[in-house]
Amino acid sequence: MMIIQTIISGILLGGIYALISMGLNMILGVVRIINFAHGEFLMIAMYLSFIFYAWAGLDPYASAILVVVLLFLLGIVTQKGLIEPILDKPASTKIFVTLGLSIVLQNLALMIFNANYMSVSTPYQMSTINLFGIAISVPRLIAFIVVIAIVVLLYLFLQNTMVGRAIRAVSMQRQAAYLVGINVKRIYLLAFGIGTALVGLAGSMLMPIYSVYPTLGASFVLIAFVVVVLGGMGNMFGAFYGGLLIGVIESLAGVLFSPGLKEVVYFIIFILVLLVKPSGIFSRGKGSEEVGL
Amino acid sequence: MKRNWLLILGLCISLVLAGCSGSSSESADEIKIGTVFPVTGNLALLGSESYRGVELAVKEANENGGIDGKKIVLENSDAVDADAAQSEATRLINKEGINLLVGSYSSGISYAATEVAERNGALYWELGAVADNVTDRNYQSVIRVNPPASSFSVQHIEFIKEVVTKQLGKSTEEIKLAIAHEDSSYGTTIAEEAKKLAETEGMEVVTVQGYASSSNDLSSVILNLKEAQPDVIIAVSYINDAILISKQAEELGYDLPVFLGSGGGHTLVDYQKSVGDLANGIFNMDFPQYAINTEYTPGLEDFVAMYEEEYGEAPRSGHSLSNYMGMKVVLQAIEEAGSTDVEKVREAAMNIKIEKGTTATGWGVEFDPASGQNTLSEPYMGQWIDGELVTVWPADVSVTEPVFGE
Numbered sequence: 001m002m003i004i005q006t007i008i009s010g011i012l013l014g015g016i017y018a019l020i021s022m023g024l025n026m027i028l029g030v031v032r033i034i035n036f037a038h039g040e041f042l043m044i045a046m047y048l049s050f051i052f053y054a055w056a057g058l059d060p061y062a063s064a065i066l067v068v069v070l071l072f073l074l075g076i077v078t079q080k081g082l083i084e085p086i087l088d089k090p091a092s093t094k095i096f097v098t099l100g101l102s103i104v105l106q107n108l109a110l111m112i113f114n115a116n117y118m119s120v121s122t123p124y125q126m127s128t129i130n131l132f133g134i135a136i137s138v139p140r141l142i143a144f145i146v147v148i149a150i151v152v153l154l155y156l157f158l159q160n161t162m163v164g165r166a167i168r169a170v171s172m173q174r175q176a177a178y179l180v181g182i183n184v185k186r187i188y189l190l191a192f193g194i195g196t197a198l199v200g201l202a203g204s205m206l207m208p209i210y211s212v213y214p215t216l217g218a219s220f221v222l223i224a225f226v227v228v229v230l231g232g233m234g235n236m237f238g239a240f241y242g243g244l245l246i247g248v249i250e251s252l253a254g255v256l257f258s259p260g261l262k263e264v265v266y267f268i269i270f271i272l273v274l275l276v277k278p279s280g281i282f283s284r285g286k287g288s289e290e291v292g293l
Numbered sequence: 294m295k296r297n298w299l300l301i302l303g304l305c306i307s308l309v310l311a312g313c314s315g316s317s318s319e320s321a322d323e324i325k326i327g328t329v330f331p332v333t334g335n336l337a338l339l340g341s342e343s344y345r346g347v348e349l350a351v352k353e354a355n356e357n358g359g360i361d362g363k364k365i366v367l368e369n370s371d372a373v374d375a376d377a378a379q380s381e382a383t384r385l386i387n388k389e390g391i392n393l394l395v396g397s398y399s400s401g402i403s404y405a406a407t408e409v410a411e412r413n414g415a416l417y418w419e420l421g422a423v424a425d426n427v428t429d430r431n432y433q434s435v436i437r438v439n440p441p442a443s444s445f446s447v448q449h450i451e452f453i454k455e456v457v458t459k460q461l462g463k464s465t466e467e468i469k470l471a472i473a474h475e476d477s478s479y480g481t482t483i484a485e486e487a488k489k490l491a492e493t494e495g496m497e498v499v500t501v502q503g504y505a506s507s508s509n510d511l512s513s514v515i516l517n518l519k520e521a522q523p524d525v526i527i528a529v530s531y532i533n534d535a536i537l538i539s540k541q542a543e544e545l546g547y548d549l550p551v552f553l554g555s556g557g558g559h560t561l562v563d564y565q566k567s568v569g570d571l572a573n574g575i576f577n578m579d580f581p582q583y584a585i586n587t588e589y590t591p592g593l594e595d596f597v598a599m600y601e602e603e604y605g606e607a608p609r610s611g612h613s614l615s616n617y618m619g620m621k622v623v624l625q626a627i628e629e630a631g632s633t634d635v636e637k638v639r640e641a642a643m644n645i646k647i648e649k650g651t652t653a654t655g656w657g658v659e660f661d662p663a664s665g666q667n668t669l670s671e672p673y674m675g676q677w678i679d680g681e682l683v684t685v686w687p688a689d690v691s692v693t694e695p696v697f698g699e
Contacts (some may be wrong), residue, residue, distance in 0.1 A: 005516060005545070006512070006513065006516060009510075009516075009545070010512075107333065110337060114337075115337040115338035115341070116338060117532055117564075117566075119566065119567040126540070126571075128544055128545075130546070140544075209540075210509065211533075211536055214337075215334070218335075218507075219507050220509065250513075251510070254504075254513020254514070254516075254517075255516055255517060258503065259504035259508070259517070260505065263508070
């Protein structure tokens with residue numbers, strides 16, 4: 001009974017991890033830049049969601065669309081202003097730029113909001129559905145449904161639209177994409193924007209569940225990277241599978257071994273996967289893990 | 294080539310200039326004290342809150358003429374973590390020439406900075422960090438005013454023996470205890486001490502759940518606790534995990550039994566704001582808080598007024614109060630020593646005798662000469678009642694009776 005509850009909780013948790021990581025998957029998979037500031041974009045999204053709640057009384061789910069648009073714009077600006085100029089620079093520059101961005105954003109948030117933990121208070125926040133003795137938290141369920149919807153929409157977008165196909169082309173083979181006339185620079189802008197928009201959505205979904213504080217990014221960014229690399233970077237949906245996997249493993253490890261070891265267990269599995277199949281479990285195979293360093 | 298030489302020359306000049314500045318703890322009309330607190334980073338909230346207590350004590354002293362007419366000046370540093378604490382303490386002692394330091398809020402920071410103090414012959418006054426290992430080394434350079442972590446465990450067990458047994462109608466041996474703790478030295482020290490003491494008293498410790506405070510999911514902890522069915526849970530948490538435990542217990546349908554927090558996250562207003570009604574009924578063992586019997590804590594109300602005037606908001610936690618009281622002891626020691634010489638200040642400190650119930654925190658002062666630990670300070674048990682943290686035990690400091698059965 002407890003095992004079933006654990007697995008269900010793990011799946012819901014995995015949905016949250018997947019939601020946070022899908023944006024990173026897009027950026028890592030297309031632009032091939034390691035965005036160390038990914039966690040900070042999540043933090044910004046949550047603060048925006050909180051601001052809409054505190055100043056305009058908007059429920060996080062209602063303001064989600066605004067947060068998504070704002071984060072999309074932020075992504076485009078970041079790509080154009082910060083990433084594009086350094087795409088052909090040495091590896092250390094690429095690492096330090098996003099690392100620096102991460103530190104700047106964290107401390108900016110600390111300056112503006114100071115270190116307090118902010119959270120929203122909504123009527124359904126604490127409600128749970130009880131299904132045959134299994135407790136399912138409503139906000140987590142909503143987040144899970146949203147991530148499924150996103151996966152479906154993203155799949156349709158990437159498969160059936162011209163732009164979607166162009167994104168996949170750039171992700172697969174950048175040089176060839178140039179050759180067939182795809183405006184790669186514009187695709188990068190779009191991909192980064194979509195990536196941060198996805199993180200924006202994640203932030204809105206997370207606001208009823210977690211509190212936001214300036215260094216929140218740090219506790220999620222490592223998991224996001226693990227999820228994306230474990231799931232397979234060449235696969236646009238690797239983050240989804242990876243997230244669910246990590247969520248379930250973490251929850252089961254916490255109950256079967258001890259909560260102090262749950263992170264250890266999934267990191268060990270992560271290392272083993274990398275030794276056997278470095279490109280990730282669901283990747284397209286060798287080469288797709290290339291990051292532009 | 295020429296550019297290289299200019300660059301090297303410029304670097305040399307700036308190094309020499311940087312090395313030239315330097316001040317000792319005592320100049321003609323100033324007394325300099327170094328501060329080692331985390332004011333940015335993860336611990337910023339309570340690090341800066343602790344620092345405010347120190348700042349207010351100094352401000353108050355300076356308004357009353359300083360020490361022997363000399364102005365007290367704080368030389369600050371930002372010790373985000375143990376590494377930074379080590380380098381900042383080294384900088385304050387060696388470069389700035391200051392040999393009286395106060396700190397640290399965090400035990401990790403304290404441990405690192407006090408090592409530096411010991412090696413360099415400085416005197417380090419600990420005003421807030423609780424890990425026992427800070428004073429267990431019996432360093433002559435360390436003096437601590439606040440109670441150590443082990444006293445939290447001692448008081449927890451006392452509270453269970455005195456109050457909880459009566460409430461539950463069980464004898465001490467019949468109580469089933471569970472401990473959930475974050476796994477840094479703060480959580481581990483209190484948890485291990487509590488487990489040892491509980492077992493000495495004959496209580497059954499049904500489970501001990503350690504977890505990383507940076508976790509963003511504690512459902513496994515809750516499920517394990519639910520399975521173990523304890524009568525009392527002792528929790529040692531920072532704020533993130535405190536919020537998670539309360540929220541996820543509710544999500545997973547686990548009705549928490551008698552729940553004893555140990556300071557950290559459970560003391561914070563942000564905790565109550567985040568979890569709302571879920572906080573009500575939660576007990577919390579911690580340094581003195583503001584809803585307290587002020588007959589036992591003279592000076593507390595004046596402190597709160599001073600704080601609100603200076604910072605435009607109510608104190609965010611009890612840390613500022615403890616650091617304020619501790620800083621006043623520091624200043625008293627310097628005054629009674631008549632100098633900032635480390636030996637003399639330490640000697641003066643060892644001679645200080647203050648009774649319980651006469652300071653702003655209600656703590657007395659009497660330092661153990663071997664370890665430097667104040668033997669007359671202790672944490673008190675508070676409880677969240679109707680959204681406010683009020684002191685409920687021991688009887689001397691309590692404002693109201695503990696509430697059970699929420």
